[in-house]
Amino acid sequence: MYLGIDCGTQGTKALLIDEQGIALGRGHAAHQVIQRSSGAREQDPQWWIEALRLSVKQAIAQAPGHPIEALAVSGQQHGLVVLDERKQVIRPAKLWNDTETATQNAELIARFGGQQAFFERFGIIPLTGYTVSKLLWLQQREPENFARIRHILLPHEYLNFWLTGNLCAEYGDASGTGYFDVRNRTWAAEVLASIDQGTGHLLRALPTLVPAQRIIGTVKPDVAADLGISNSCLVASGGGDNMMGAIGTGNVTEGVVTMSLGTSATVYSFRNKPAASPNPSIAPFCSSSNGWLPLVCTMNATNVVTQTLDTLGRTVTDIESALATTIPGADALTFIPFLNGERTPDLPSAHGSILGVSASNFTPENLIRATIEGVSFGILEGLDLILDGTNAKRILLIGGGSRSAHWRQLLADASGTDVHVPLEEEAGCLGACIQAIFAARSEIGSPETFIEICDRCIKLDDQRTASPNPARASQYAQARAAYKHYRITQYGV
Structure with a gap:
């Protein structure tokens, strides 16, 4: 064991x-x-x-x-x-x-x-x-x-x-x-x-x-x-x-992305070489699998979703119906979710904003969608920074946000990338186990690669895989553009 x-x-x-x-x-x-x-x-x-x-x-x-x-x-x-x-x-x-x-x-x-x-x-x-x-x-x-x-x-x-x-x-x-x-x-x-x-x-x-x-x-x-x-x-x-979470999701080869939606959100992807130019928003860490692991963190994620639900008198069970009954872009309602300041972009003293409010779109369902979109668009901008023009092969989603089928679909549609959920929720623990196998095999002279061990030990929940719907690509592109426009207008970055 x-x-x-x-x-x-x-x-x-x-x-x-x-x-x-x-x-x-x-x-x-x-x-x-x-x-x-x-x-x-x-x-x-x-x-x-x-x-x-x-x-x-x-x-x-x-x-x-x-x-x-x-x-x-x-x-x-x-x-x-x-x-x-x-x-x-x-x-x-x-x-x-x-x-x-x-x-x-x-x-x-x-x-x-x-x-x-x-x-x-x-x-x-x-x-x-x-x-x-x-x-x-x-x-x-x-x-x-x-x-x-x-x-x-x-x-x-x-x-x-x-x-x-x-x-x-x-x-x-x-x-x-x-x-x-x-x-x-x-x-x-x-x-x-x-x-x-x-x-x-x-x-x-x-x-x-x-x-x-x-x-x-x-x-x-x-x-x-x-x-x-x-x-x-x-x-x-x-x-x-x-680093252990990366290993525990199979993020040990280029093109694989791990996205964690917890109280804060992180996104990171293995690289064979270190970052060539500085970007204060990207932490250019080394991996614990003999490579590098550029990482972006946003401070506002499921905590903001939970607070919005509490304010509306709703619970997490209402997320699915809210996303199912509204359209991408929340009928032009945009939520910049910087309730706790923000790290990416670097706005430690910022406050959140709700923009584009009208008599027709200001509903609880649209507000829930706008909140989730705001959180998602923020971390997807972080993903764009990390990828720097390259394409992700797949996104491995962990954390509380991974439990929502419609949120997974939103991320797939907005990113244009398949979103997978590992069967093992404790990615850090599993990554540590895999790292222990890797080192033990090396110690006894029977080495295996991280890729080989991850392929054997990491299982995906195929029932929770979300593939992008091309019909929604333009809708999410417009919604993300509106989000970015409002963010720059409100905060200057």
Whole structure:
């Protein structure tokens, strides 16, 4: 068996599969989040350990007697875990959605001459949520804790350390730190030197980088005994949650797109080469499958749909009838859904807008459609940025939005691309399982490619596939054009 563990913001999930990708056991445990009005979002890494222990034990209990050959961990990206000389956690981890380091992020970019110059040197433009601004924040706001730093880890790396006692990093998750050169796959020593005044303090604190095929160790005897697994169980490098989600949807070859419609929305597609030119809207990450994974995130997705439904006194069950009884473009009603500001385009202080309202089109059904179209058009513009004129072979849809048949059809019609839904909803966990298989096979000298393993382990729900309806292509082209026109008119971008 193979074990995939996904440590997210809200909780940790575990999945056990066999060689063919059949799920044999599952587990889940929730996390708390520390939130402050300053924008701080933090968690005690011990909470992740306790959630891992609970979720793994739940999964193993459903498949007794099956030895686990290898495991891998998927983790929320960008979080900062700092350890002292005794390898003890110094303070709670600052998370990906922690925004109180915005000032430090802007300061770092300015130190290197602005966004264009930063990209030219390191292949990426750091955003506030990235790890690097958290280090500068510590240096400026908590100098005593900063001075104690001896090891710097991301969430999945910390769990790997707890499992094996080894300190390792891999290219995919490392590429979201802001102190990693994504083109050359090396630590960006200059960025760290700008924070520690060239002492080398931070560079020495970074873990060893390893490729996707590397086994980083075996589970420590005490941890293995606690979890109920063998201490010969191999631990693969694992990676960030988006990177594992890509693997778990078969997004390991060019032309495949993964789109996640959750509280926020993300879209990403595997590339054999890194981005050649900067675009602040695209995160030019490395993949955890020895390639690159350009990614776009929008902040407003199912949360906006849910709020609209609540305002109208409707529920998610009303989505299907609303989309079925209205036409593409919602009879010229357009909703720009920036209720939480927006990341793509970069409008952190923006508010939403409802435009084109008339006596004939202002109905609950049209408003529901306009909301879903606004969310969809935003992430499809992100997809266009990533594809840069090329065509997608297929879209793999995950997240809450994937459950709506009419929403899937809308995306297929508006993109002109087949939309598929994987049978396994926990793409991060499955991706970690597949990464564990890949590394274990490499370790024993019987390597398989990611494509081969994904073809075997990933199953699609054929009943939920949506193919584009050519008759609606022009309608959605007009609706998307109206959306873009209003967005530019209202917000300037």
